[in-house]
Amino acid sequence: QVQLVESGGGSVQAGGSRMLSCRFSAPGLVFSRYCMAWFCQAPGKEREGVALIDRDGRTTTYADSVKGRFTISRDNDKNTLYLQANSLKPEDTAMYYCAAYRGSVGSACPRVRDVETFNHWGQGAYISVSS
Numbered sequence: 001q002v003q004l005v006e007s008g009g010g011s012v013q014a015g016g017s018r019m020l021s022c023r024f025s026a027p028g029l030v031f032s033r034y035c036m037a038w039f040c041q042a043p044g045k046e047r048e049g050v051a052l053i054d055r056d057g058r059t060t061t062y063a064d065s066v067k068g069r070f071t072i073s074r075d076n077d078k079n080t081l082y083l084q085a086n087s088l089k090p091e092d093t094a095m096y097y098c099a100a101y102r103g104s105v106g107s108a109c110p111r112v113r114d115v116e117t118f119n120h121w122g123q124g125a126y127i128s129v130s131s
Contacts, residue, residue, distance in 0.1 A: 002026040002034075002120040004098050009125030016088050020125055022081040022098030032056065032076040035101045035109035037118060038083045040094035049112035050096070051083060061112045066092075088129045095124040 008020040020038070024031045037052040051062045051072035060072050071084040081098050099118035101110055110117040 002029065002100055004100060004120060004122035006096065006098055006122045006125035009096065009127050011128045011130065012088055014088060014090055014129055014131050016129070017084070017086045018088065018127055020083040020085065020096055020098075020127075022083075022122055024079040024081065024100065031074075031079040033102055034120075035103065036072075036074060036081045037099050037101070037110075037112060038070075038072060038081075039097045039099055039115060039118075040092075041097070041124075042091075042094040045094075047097070047115050049115060052109060052112040053081070054109045059109075063112060085127065088127070090129045090131045093127060093129045095126050097124045098122045 003025045005023045012018055032055055035054055038050040039047050040050050041047040049063055050066055051070055053060045053072045053074055057074045069087045073082045100120040101118045
């Protein structure tokens, strides 16, 4: 059973920063075998991909709306995923979820927009950005 727990949400003024963390725990399973991603869901909107990182952390992809402002990273020794969100805008206000996808050995990671492919989700961390 994969458990993902996000932390680091909160309120911030426009232009500010937040660092989200997502702790992975799953007895007998290995974090480094999972593609990881961050998604966001604003009130009244559908969940959408923000950033994705491959299993060894070498390849990252971002939604156009956050390129140059957000950075996804992972520490496989600490079983933790991160999202550094800088230059925050009011339109970034949303619940942010981390998600995991394992797939078969050697399989490619999903695309950052492939919400339906990820089968493990955290409970979310809310970021509120005021103008």
